[in-house]
Amino acid sequence: MASSQLILDRYRVIGQAGAGGYGTVQHAFDTHLKRDVAIKCITLSEDEVARARLVALEARMAAALEDEQDGAASSTASGAAVSASESSPASASAAPGDFPADPLFLQVRDARRATRARSTATSDEVPPWEDEAAWQEYLAPWGASTENFQEPPRSQRSATPTSEELPYEASVIVEDAPWEGTAADARSVRVDHLQGIRASRTIDPADELDPDDVFEHIPGLQEARSVAHLNDANIVTVYDFAMEGSTAYVIMEYIEGKTLAQIIDEIDDGITLDMVASVFSSVAHALEAAHGESMLHLDIKPENVIVNSKGVVKVTDFGLAALMDASGSGTTGGGTIGYMPLEQMRQEPLDVRTDEWGLASLTYEMLTGSNPFFAPDLDAAEEAIEDAELVLPSLCWDELAEEADDIMFTALDPEKDERYESVAAFSEALLPLLGSTRKGKKALADIVNGVGEDEEEEAPAPACEPGTPLADRLGPRGASWIGRGVAAIAVGLLTALGLANLHGFGGEPLGLLGNAPLVFWVVVALGAALAAFRPSWGLLFGYAAFVVGLAASQAWLLALVTVLIVGGWWYLMGRRGMAPSVVVLLQPLFGSFGFAAVAPVTAGVFLPVVASALCAAFAFALAVIMASCGSMDVMNWDALWCFSFGANPQAACVALLSQASTWALGLSWVGAAAVYSLCCVRGTKAFDLAGAVAAAVVLLFGVCAAAHLGNFGGSWLPAPAALLGALVPGVLGIVAAVMNIPDRARWAEEEWDFVGEAEPEA
Structure with missing residues (x-):
């Protein structure tokens, strides 16, 4: 990552901040804006990059075709209007738009009909405009609708498609286009699956795509870019995105602190209800803010929750769960086993209750000290969720009311429809039963800052030492x-x-x-x-x-x-x-x-x-x-x-x-x-x-x-x-x-x- 020209041009790498989630995280200094940043480097697979290039190319072609069609329609309409005004004075007074001009391909069709009619007027042959096969032959090259378009026989396709630019033959067909009158080395790419496109387009396979165009069409990064529009104290700020080669870079706010996973490992059984309340309320607030902007997180877990030196809890990696299959990280199916519900593992429709289950799993782990939903694969994970023997959280805390058990189990219900309708409803029910968020924030800040570590090594002072208040x-x-x-x-x-x-x-x-x-x-x-x-x-x-x-x-x-x-x-x-x-x-x-x-x-x-x-x-x-x-x-x-x-x-x-x-x-x-x-x-x-x-x-x-x-x-x-x-x-x-x-x-x-x-x- 440090040798990347993209990074060397603007960012000075300080060191590796950590690894986890979706890739390596580098701590760097932004030489333009003079601030520390965290750069998440996500290595994508060749298939994912190729697919993104293909979609970006198709989008460019679709836009160009629309521009050409708009220009042709405008030119044809103006020509037809002039002709009509010259041949029929009465038509000059007609309201504009009453009789739109024929599309260009219809004009060419009529011209060819007339030519064929003159050459075959004395013969017994069927005119081409009455021959269905001939009609399709004349019609196709001039832009018939592609909604029900029949592909030409494979024998007529080009044997040497441009594999570097267009590797997916099933989506894009490259063939010779003699009717276009193009040069011998030109190719015609027909985007058959795009709705509303009615023409073929001659392109140069040597056209280069801008990296930003490719970046825009990588699943997950497009959703993650939306996080830059979220302005919330409990969400890690995203500054910028970039791509170079097969690596995507997410430039984020640098947080000097510890992840919740590190804190849990460090304090073990020392966690308090106040800490649980502080983490729960902050993560719930972050999810509520994202859900308000129609965005899901889909990977709430301790590694994606960061606590800074002031005890403020922040959530990171919004929208990046869609990259899971492409990045080859250690999680499965666009989430993390143990923190994603059944509908996410089964690739069913997701909504805010999916994030609610992830938050409930995270909270249950803090309350009971374990996560019963961990499993080596998806099949075992589904079984763990459906047949889990859950410990009552109230049994782990003397000061936790029994009502918390029903609230937690409702949010952890395998059936999505049985959960709370939103994270806000879940938070409103559970938060009053937890500890003090203010005390929890202070305790988390002390842990991040290392307060109390030195004191534990010293011998305890006498209970009634002189001068003690x-x-x-x-x-x-x-x-x-x-x-x-x-x-x-x-x-x-x-x-x-x-x-x-x-x-x-x-x-x-x-x-x-x-x-x-x-x-x-x-x-x-x-x-x-x-x-x-x-x-x-x-x-x-x-x-x-x-x-x-x-x-x-x-x-x-x-x-x-x-x-x-x-x-x-x-x-x-x-x-x-x-x-x-x-x-x-x-x-x-x-x-x-x-x-x-x-x-x-x-x-x-x-x-x-x-x-x-x-x-x-x-x-x-x-x-x-x-x-x-x-x-x-x-x-x-x-x-x-x-x-x-x-x-x-x-x-x-x-x-x-x-x-x-x-x-x-x-x-x-x-x-x-x-x-x-x-x-x-x-x-x-x-x-x-x-x-x-x-x-x-x-x-x-x-x-x-x-x-x-x-x-x-x-x-x-x-x-x-x-x-x-x-x-x-x-x-x-x-x-x-x-x-x-x-x-x-x-x-x-x-x-x-x-x-x-x-x-x-x-």
Whole structure:
């Protein structure tokens, strides 16, 4: 390849990038555009090149014949019009096109008829125009239709066809053409199988075809050229195509990275669901983009999936599967055994579901560690697909839901009609059950960049080495226990609050605590224990007790509103994980002594943007309801002095909601949570700090705006308690950013986040 003149003229070869797929891949430098490129060199068979030259020659002839026919028809039509105008004045006024001129071969036929008629007028011979055999003899040389053309006897064909230019006698017939009046060395090539061609053409067998003409008619490369029009982040960019001799060159984007096959071999059982999710979503997206342009890949396999140094997954070799038979590579029938379905092996009609099966096979291999469809030949491959004993992917992963099994088996169904109708439908069903694509992308980038290889060779550091940050020493497990403890205390407080307002027949001020203290403490302990085991279930228990207290205080409407708010939030978010429940439970816990704004700040630390905003809104709504039970302060419902609900909580709640200052605080809570979480998406300490500072500023602005509105447009200076209630949560958020807690929470291998709820380890 390095000695190719095509390459030496423009590209400077750096080295061999690898081999696989359809040919050798060279790493080169484009001296014109000053960039690195990957050049795939595909050696074609002699038959394939000859066939492409033949088709290119026929296409050139067809185009030339059409041009000649157009010119002849135009010339004949103009001549006939002039003759008609001279012989018949009346015809001059006829509309153009009413009576088209006879084709050229009909004019010649009429002339010959007249000549024969004059020479045989007195004889008894049958006129040639009435003799069918003679009629065919006269008609054929002047371009009769070739749709039902009868070939001349083989004895009349030329014994010395031009084999170099036209090697396929069955498709192109070369014969002497005495009726054309050409030179003795001229040949006539009749393209009988091309529809719509009505004439023979004299060509010179020495005509040279441009390499680009031949390239255009090689199966597979024409489809691959269409990839150059695809602009997608998950598809390797194709810059150019060229051909020299029997070698085709595909000039592509150079990717500094590793193939998925190399990564799988390298990490073996170390693959995670996050990595599977990242690869699956990227390949599915690439296929969706190609299918949108009516293009199939037909050879999805680990060798055709490349991961760059940033963890971005790219798919290569689009459209090249049609070259398989010509290139002589190690795959069979335009695909790779193990990654192509039955219809592809049987050469049946293909559609997007063919690529879907390939993607499913690739994903199944990542999930289970093996590909059960490998076989030495096509017959064995068909049997492997039809009789495969597949392992349930959910049995290989504790965190993979059983629904994934049915989804995978649907996409791997041998019958094409039984699969999902598109790759998008397959992706929509499976992707939510896999891991985090963002975490998988980072993990893949680390593997490509070799991060962690040196650390594995070093001795592990002591677990409690001096100077180790507290967050690192706690780890996800410690954070999980802290969260459960916080949830237990908060639910215990909510349960106590509700039971204390459940007054018995004696009208005891402390409710059940005064009437039946044993029952009171047993129920409180039960709620706390449930929250420690499952914070999301404990949250429901605590707020149920709180609603009972509201109902006992005759605040029926407020109790109903609380049920709707808690039930709706729990269905949308609370049941999905531990973190949302712990975050919102911080409001009744810290709000009991003036720091309810800790809840929105914590939401920004641990949750995604939308989830954090929803949790902040939920915490604010419950803070308003609790404040209406006594303190009338959203930031501080004052558990010590307002343990017993006021006389009319519903009226107090309406009064709070009618104040603009209340809504100013609510907007600041939601805004602080969202902006903190949004900055944490970047995943760097600088952005975490920026988000923490922004959240603190938003909270401070909220209390200042509330003071301004509460003073009817007067002073912006809030009360010291309100100022402290916003300042302390803001500072805590900044401390969390300094300790890098947001990133640790998001990248932890053991889940304690919005996605799942971890179980405590024994």
